Amino acid sequence: MSTVIKGGTIVTADLTYKADVKVEGGRVVEIGPNLSGAETLDATGCYVMPGGIDPHTHLEMPFMGTYSSDDFESGTRAALAGGTTMVVDFALPSPGQSLLEALTMWDNKSTRANCDYSFHMAITWWGEQVFNEMETIVKDKGINTFKHFMAYKGALMVDDDEMFSSFQRCAALGALPLVHAENGDVVAQLQAKLLAEGNSGPEAHAYSRPAEVEGEATNRAIMIADMAGCPVYIVHTSCEQAHEAIRRARAKGMRVFGEPLIQHLTLDETEYFDKDWDHAARRVMSPPFRNKLHQDSLWAGLASGSLQVVATDHCAFTTEQKRFGVGDFTRIPNGTGGLEDRMPMLWTYGVATGRITMNEFVAVTSTNIAKILNIYPKKGAILVGADADLVVWDPKRSKTISAKTQQSAIDYNVFEGKTVTGLPRFTLTRGVVSIEEGTVKTQEGHGEFVRRDPFPAVSTALSTWKEVTAPRAVQRSGIPASGV
Numbered sequence: 001m002s003t004v005i006k007g008g009t010i011v012t013a014d015l016t017y018k019a020d021v022k023v024e025g026g027r028v029v030e031i032g033p034n035l036s037g038a039e040t041l042d043a044t045g046c047y048v049m050p051g052g053i054d055p056h057t058h059l060e061m062p063f064m065g066t067y068s069s070d071d072f073e074s075g076t077r078a079a080l081a082g083g084t085t086m087v088v089d090f091a092l093p094s095p096g097q098s099l100l101e102a103l104t105m106w107d108n109k110s111t112r113a114n115c116d117y118s119f120h121m122a123i124t125w126w127g128e129q130v131f132n133e134m135e136t137i138v139k140d141k142g143i144n145t146f147k148h149f150m151a152y153k154g155a156l157m158v159d160d161d162e163m164f165s166s167f168q169r170c171a172a173l174g175a176l177p178l179v180h181a182e183n184g185d186v187v188a189q190l191q192a193k194l195l196a197e198g199n200s201g202p203e204a205h206a207y208s209r210p211a212e213v214e215g216e217a218t219n220r221a222i223m224i225a226d227m228a229g230c231p232v233y234i235v236h237t238s239c240e241q242a243h244e245a246i247r248r249a250r251a252k253g254m255r256v257f258g259e260p261l262i263q264h265l266t267l268d269e270t271e272y273f274d275k276d277w278d279h280a281a282r283r284v285m286s287p288p289f290r291n292k293l294h295q296d297s298l299w300a301g302l303a304s305g306s307l308q309v310v311a312t313d314h315c316a317f318t319t320e321q322k323r324f325g326v327g328d329f330t331r332i333p334n335g336t337g338g339l340e341d342r343m344p345m346l347w348t349y350g351v352a353t354g355r356i357t358m359n360e361f362v363a364v365t366s367t368n369i370a371k372i373l374n375i376y377p378k379k380g381a382i383l384v385g386a387d388a389d390l391v392v393w394d395p396k397r398s399k400t401i402s403a404k405t406q407q408s409a410i411d412y413n414v415f416e417g418k419t420v421t422g423l424p425r426f427t428l429t430r431g432v433v434s435i436e437e438g439t440v441k442t443q444e445g446h447g448e449f450v451r452r453d454p455f456p457a458v459s460t461a462l463s464t465w466k467e468v469t470a471p472r473a474v475q476r477s478g479i480p481a482s483g484v
């Protein structure tokens with residue numbers, strides 16, 4: 001059955017124009033004036049945009065002694081309600097565990113997804129088995145990204161030696177390493193010091209992770225990637241120090257990408273000073289919220305192109321779970337929600353304020369990451385043949401964010417009380433209407449795994465340059481006799 005989205009204005013990362021969009025068999029089949037089909041969706045007064053892609057979620061993630069409370073069903077329902085039509089989650093092998101075994105666990109969880117999804121594979125330990133399995137992950141399993149945690153000492157953290165080995169393997173396989181950049185050794189010492197001094201509340205979480213630990217680790221990851229000859233993607237870039245390292249590297253010609261979160265763009269550190277323990281603990285995440293200077297830096301990065309993607313790091317824990325950390329902030333599960341709110345919050349605080357344009361909005365919520373992950377133009381585009389993952393965006397529709405009406409399974413929302421203007425009228429996932437104004441029509445299990453092949457262009461360029469500039473022994477005509 002064909003569906004025509006009629007009377008709207010198409011907004012992509014580089015174009016704005018009036019046209020109808022015809023969808024059939026889950027794909028865009030025609031774009032132009034006066035189209036007709038079996039079903040019509042009225043887009044009058046709306047922008048028709050590629051659905052959002054959130055490349056950073058943790059659904060049903062085992063972490064800090066518990067599991068994040070949104071699973072692939074509630075998480076992707078929340079995503080669609082906010083105009084996001086694809087998520088990329090992290091498969092996390094426990095140290096010593098096979099990557100393939102971990103992937104099977106994530107495959108099993110994801111069968112409930114309402115929208116399309118993919119995985120990044122985490123490197124949480126190093127050895128011959130990991131080296132070998134990385135090839136299978138890329139070539140057979142269709143995963144072209146590997147995540148490295150420089151923080152969470154004693155749990156997920158890898159050291160420089162392991163990271164350099166893995167980055168070199170990524171270079172050889174044409175894969176992209178992702179990095180959680182915080183100096184985990186320094187964080188661990190600061191945590192112990194704060195606790196010893198009697199600083200046990202959620203605010204101490206922020207004190208233990210100053211911008212310097214992020215800036216140092218970001219710079220280190222970038223330099224290691226440069227030496228390994230691979231690009232690198234820095235997740236949840238939250239501060240000027242990290243942004244500066246990314247900017248500097250890009251200006252030198254390095255392929256480095258930075259991903260601010262909607263939480264860091266719109267919420268600040270004063271949340272941790274709230275007298276209500278629950279309020280502050282619900283906002284504990286790593287890196288923590290920062291101040292206005294850092295926020296301004298992130299917004300400037302999005303506008304100027306030195307930062308490319310806005311994500312959520314959706315990792316939602318209930319208040320009850322957050323209370324594991326009463327009396328010891330290091331036990332508060334790290335993470336916040338955001339999947340349903342990313343696009344409306346970014347539109348309201350970004351487009352409506354003039355910080356970014358509509359086209360930049362599409363770029364940072366969808367198209368840029370589709371290109372970085374090598375799934376463009378299947379995703380992130382409105383073109384004939386592309387998947388019909390679309391959002392019909394009503395710039396006048398408004399709501400006040402509330403946990404009472406959200407799709408997420410948790411009992412609060414870090415954006416509670418904020419009024420957003422700009423919401424989906426329709427969200428389509430591969431041509432199927434899943435959201436119609438306030439009505440949720442999602443289909444559990446509709447989501448499909450999106451295979452992502454390696455990046456031949458970037459890896460060929462980088463390996464060619466590495467070869468051209470490789471150290472070479474100097475050829476000499478004669479070797480002097482030894483002095484001994």
Ligand SMILES: NC(=O)NCCC(=O)O
Pocket residue numbers: 058180284285286287313315334335336
């Ligand atoms: N960000 C956070 O606090 N929790 C999720 C795990 C991670 O991405 O570091």
Ligand SMILES: [Zn+2]
Pocket residue numbers: 180235236286287
């Ligand atoms: Zn992280």
Ligand SMILES: [Zn+2]
Pocket residue numbers: 056057058313315
């Ligand atoms: Zn994360």
